[in-house]
Structures are given as structure tokens and as C-alpha cells.
Amino acid sequence: MKYILKILRGNSEKQHFEEFQLEYLENSNIISALMQIQKNPINIHNQLVAPISFEMSCLEEICGACSMLINGYPRQACSTLIKPLLEKSNVITLAPLSKFYLIRDLVVDRSKMFDQLKKMKVWIETDANMNKYGLKIDPSLRDALYILSRCMTCGCCLEACPQYNHHSKFIGPSVVSQIALFTNHPYGKNIKEERLSFIINSGGVAECGNAQNCIKVCPKSIPLTESIAKMGKEGTKHILKELFSFKKKSEK
């Protein structure tokens, strides 16, 4: 069985579609299709061309490297099997994520996601906590936090979010969810107020338009909208608390 892989190629200056005809291999995925092209980079017009640039690493859907648009849908290329796609059409379209700076072909620069994590202090402030070992953590709390901690920073939720774009300051669902993780972590409460002050500012939770696209595309099924709702409430509490302490001060 043969099928067509139609790929949006190029760099930030110019992009074009190029088509390749491939033989279907049993149980194959998008990555193995791109590897077939590497070994034999001949397009549908029988021209020898440069192989496709694409990112990949673990191929087990745990590293987040190979995010791309597959038939318009943001997902991991490694865990996208070819067969179910061919049931709908003989042509599979690949394109780079559109919300990030394009480097080449299917590769984009996602470093701004890591920069956000740094700005929002998404970590345990250890110095004050080094002797907390032995602290018991309820297994159900641990399980709930673990679900949030599987975020690969792959960028699919940002791609799908209508509020996340070049004109908006919204930090996006994945970062809010990471803040929710560390704010609820038994060791992470010491800089909770600092993190909350970030997310009530412009670009914070208020920017979410509740489109719910993020949870539909998250490859790890992280309940991102729950995180946003939860942090919205925490943020409101934080504002009230600030107001209240201001009142107290002025009363004095």
C-alpha cells in the first residue's frame, strides 16, 4: 500500500509544500515515515531533495521533542500511527507548530516555554526544605500531583489555545498547570505567594478564554482546565488577602 506524505517545508522567510510517496510499513508511525525519506529523499516529482528537518528523541512519547501539526492537529509524531490516518485519506499533511519561531521544515524554537517556567519560579525552593525528608505525603495527593508532573513542555496546548498568540501575553495552560503543581506540593508552599502574584498579573489566568482546546490536545491528558480554574480561585483569594492586609495597614 502506498500513501502521500505532504510536508510544509522551508524557513521563516519562505515555506512550501513538498510531497513524498511512501510504502506503508506495518505498525509504522510518522517518525518512521520521515526516516524512510531520510534514506531515500526523492519527492513525488522524482527529484532528489534535502531530507526533512524534524525533531525527535525518545520516540516513546515521553520527551516532548517531536510535536508537530499532523493533519492540522498538534501532537507527537512518534505516537501517531500511520494506519488510522490512512483510513480517512491517502494523504497525510505535516506542518510545523505555528505559534513558535520557525527554524527549518518541522523544527521550531520552543525555548520561550522554558523561559516562562524560569520566570514563574516553577521549582521547589530547597534551602528551607532540606530537612523535610521523611515528611509523609498522602498517596492520593501524590497521585494527583503526579498527573500534573508529567507535562513534557511539548507545546501542543499552546498551539491549540486561541488566547496564546503573538499578540497576547498569556503564559498558556502548561505553565499555569505547573504553577498549580508546585503551589499544591507539600514542599512548594514557601514561595506560593510569589507565584500567585505572577498569575494574577497580565498574561496570567484571567487571559484564559475557556475554549477548552488544551485538554483535547494534551498528549498526557493533563487536566489543564482544572489547573487553570484552581489557580483562578487561588489568585482571587490572593488578591483579597492583599487587599485585606492593605486595609489593616491603613486602619493602623
Added chain:
Amino acid sequence: MENRVIVVGAGLAGLSCAIKLAEKNIFVDLVSLLPAKRSHSVCAQGGINAAISKEDSAFIHAYETIKGGDFLANQPAVIEMCLAAPSIIEMMDSFGCLFNRTKDGSIDFRNFGGSLYKRTAFSDASTGQQLIYSLDEQTRRYEEKKIITRYEHHEFLKLIKDENGSAKGIILQDINNLNIFSITADAVVIATGGLGVIFGKSTNSFACTGCANAALFMQGMKYANAEFIQIHPTAIPGHDKLRLISESARGEGARIWVYGDDAKTIEFPDGSFQKCGKKNEPWYFLEEMYPKYKNLVPRDIAAREILKVCNKGLGADNKDQVYLDVTHLNSESLKKLSSCLDIYEKFTSEDPRKIPMKTFLAVHYSMGGAWVDWPASDDSDRDKRFRQMTNIEGLFNIGESDYQYHGANRLGANALLACIYSGLVAGDEVNKYISSYKKLNTKLSIENQIKDEIKRQKKLLNQMGKENVFQLHNEMSDLMLKNVTVTRDNKSLKETLDKLREIEERSKNISLQDKSVQLNQSYLFAREFFYMVKLAQVITKSALLRNESRGSHYKKEFPKRDDLNFLKTTLATYNADKNDVDISYEKVDLRHFDPMQRSYEKEEFVPSIKNFKKFEPVL
């Protein structure tokens, strides 16, 4: 003057080392091909070992590690690692790592191969991911404080040495635009992981080419025990990669079986020949062969028995694969395994909770790696030598890319431990090293070296020939998979070595369809390929000259371990004049436990440790 150190690699070992250095206010340039969250450490599923339970002890852990490694590991390093393990779990917990908890809220431990104790802390079946995320977050803290600077999407090209031959920096390349430049430092730490890509399809990620180590080997770094390549017994066959099903599946009770055939017989570990189960009934061969350890025998043993059974024509669906069965497990165990069971379901479209998985062997881990020093705590010259330092002064090597802790075979859940431990040790030792010498303004002829690298880059980009690097890589990896994995023999090893030299010659005729300098992945791969072929020769020649069977190295014509002639570390050095690999040997440090025959048929007595005086905590 401020101190600066370069760490190459952002997996568990690299990050542990960077954090340890940052804690000491040493500035770190952290160079990596990929962001830490995409490093291969995320693939580690099962867990991390630490002897914490009352009936267990660090010495039993050490003994089992040494025995599991068929007595080839230098013992003082292993013992110190096992003693440090509980404090490493504490550190990771304090960083917020979400280990599974028991009902009373304490950290939970699970069973793993090669041990009868519950010694493995875990986070469902994605422990590596959770550990690296915690370390990545701490790294980000120091990044915000400007102590750690990351160079992501950068590749190590070459070590810069001063007039005395000490490591003083690196030449690197930005993979997005192929810019070549240098950074200098007081010491360099290499933490570049494994080399599975040499074997084509493996359980490794695609950055695991071993090429930084190979480049350093060609610059004079010694490479040790290259022949010891671990084959994991249970991976999912695939076109692009062999995805691992963690040993934790068997730790939670998964059983390996094939349909039996009583018309066939097979050799059991005691040398007797017995029937291969009953016709058309599940035959749990590991349970019959190893009634004490059952499905949890060490990986090298499980891999060889699986291959033997498949060679008898008993593989599932008549293919080279066996059933790995979790269908009988309760929902709690299945939940703990969900990360790896989900992988199976996603990539095969079959639900392993209902239908037994089909798995086969895959290249998984390199026990060998850069030779590194280990002065023991009570050695008289302890203060003059540095742990984890290679034979090149100021160049350290840690994690999977060193050879230190696993001997001839690694026990499950010891890799994550060794990565973090060696990283922390190197942090301390680098600090000692840079405070031990006076900074001299030695001349570094960097400009010329950069020019040479640029010249090499241009040459490769413009080279005209008929070879496609991806096809050539296929040829090499097929050869390596066929002849240098589970069973080896001298004739095929010799042939492989000759063919590798041919492939090295042919690689001069690689021509690249892509001449661009913008993220040119075929150029990057072709450059790495040159080094992969070299490292493949190191592995093959080391295997050819070891005429015995030990741990993961099994040679048909020498099926027994030969302590008299081969209880020694293989050392490979690069012979620049002949462009060849020279092999020599070094004694193994056996001061704490006497070598014994390795047996997993029954529970074994653990001897008490001898000559142990003191150790140096890393936390």
C-alpha cells in the same frame, strides 16, 4: 578569579554535577544537544535503588551489584555508591520528586531484577522522567541566579587542552546554524550518555551516538570495557525504535512465557537437558529454570534464555518474540505500570491488560565507557588523585558515558543511581581539582583549532561521492546487531572489524544532498557517523580479544568465565599513527569481596565485607 566549569550533557548525570557545582558557587556552562526534558534519562522507567528497608543493607546492595556485574567492577566505587544511595533518595525527595507512597505516606519500594529485596524507589513507570524534571527545575533556579548558563541545541566537537595537556575548554557547534566557537573553563565534565545508535534500533534515544566519547578517545582519552553492551530482555519490536517495557513489569509480577513443546529439549542452568514444557500450554521457562529468582534473573541471563528458546522455534507467532504477561495482575499493580503499558498500547494498538504483550531483546545500555579514576578513601594517595577524572587531567566523565559502576552487566535501577551519584561525586572532585592548582595563563591555540573544525565542516558539506550516510549507518548497525550483541564468536567479530574498516573508508565518499548551514541534520549525522564507526571498532576489538564469557559478553567458543586470564578491565587507547585501536588490560580492585561463581538458581549467601574502613559522603 571566578571558577568556571563546562558540563557537556543535560541528563541526570550532567544536571546532578551542574547543581553540585552551582551549590559551591562555581559557574557552569551546561552544553547539551537537547533541552534536559528531552534527554534520554526520561526513558528510564523502573526506578532507582537504595537499601533502606530494615532487612536490607548498603553492603548487600553493593554485593549484588558486584555479583550482577560478574565481579568486573572496581569494588570501592560500587560500595560508596550504595552507601550514598539513601541520601540521594532524600535529596531527590527534597527537590520535590514525586516518588510513589505507601498507604501511610512513606516512600514505596518495589522489587527489581538481580535482588530479592524491595529496594527500588519509583514514580509509577516514569521514574527517570520525574527525576530529571526535579533536577531540571533546580537547574533553572541556578540559571535564574546566573550561576548556570545553558547552551541547548549545541554539540561538543573537540576538547581544548593547554600546553601540559590539561582540559581547558571545548569547541562546540550550534546545531541550528552550524556556527563553530569555543568556551574555556577550569575543567570539563562529560556526561553524554549511551551509544545505542551505533546498533541502529535500540531502546536508546536518537542523541545517544557515543560520539563525544569517541571524539575524546581520538584525542587520547582511554576507553574501558567497551565490549560490555547490555541487551534488555523485553522491548517492543518496531521500525524506528525498540521501545522498552520496564523490568518493573516483572518486578510487579509479570510472567514471561511461550507455548511449550514436549518434543523439544533445552539445556537448563545446571547443564541437564529437559523438555520445553507441554505442547500448546504456556511454558514459564524462566520460572522453571530459575525457581528462586524466576522472571527477575539479571538481564544478561534473561536475554540469553529468551534467545535460546526462540532459537528452538518456540517464539510467539513463530517470530523472535516471547509473551510478557501482565493480564493476571491486580488493578493496583497495573496502575503502577500504566506509563509503560500505555506505551505498548499506543504503539501496537493492543491492550496489554487483556492480551499478553509480545516482546524481544534490544540493545539497551553500555556498561563500558570512559576510563575514570577512583582513589579509595583509605588509599595513601587519595588526596593526589581525583575520582571520575579520565586519564586527561581536568577532564571528568560521568553517568552512562563512564565505565565505573556496573562491571560486566548492570542491575536494573542502578543506572539512575550511578548517574546521579557520579554527577555529585564529580561536583566535589572538580571543586577539589580546581582549588589544587594555581591558575596559570597558559597559551591555548584555540583560533587554529576552530579554523580546522570549520575546514572539516566545509569539506564534509561539499564532499562528492555516492554514499548516503543513512544507508551506510544501516549497514554498520546491521553488522553490529548481528555479530556484536547477545552471542559472539571470534570469526564473526574478526569479519565485523574488517568490514567496519571498509565502512570507515567508504564514509569518505558520503555526499550530502543538503548543503545548507541551517539545522542541516544530515550533515550533523554524517559528522557523528565518523565517530560512531570508530567507537564500533573499539567495541568489536575489545570483544574479539576477550576469550571468555562474562556478564553481557558471551562467546560461543568460550562459554565459561575465565578469572585466571580475564578478570581484568579492558583498556582501549587510540593509536593515531596507525589510525587503530590498541588494547591493554588493568587489574580489577577486588579488595572487599572475593569473586564467586554467579548463580541465580537458588538464594545465595551474601559474604560479609572485608577491608572496609571508611567512605566519603556526597551529601
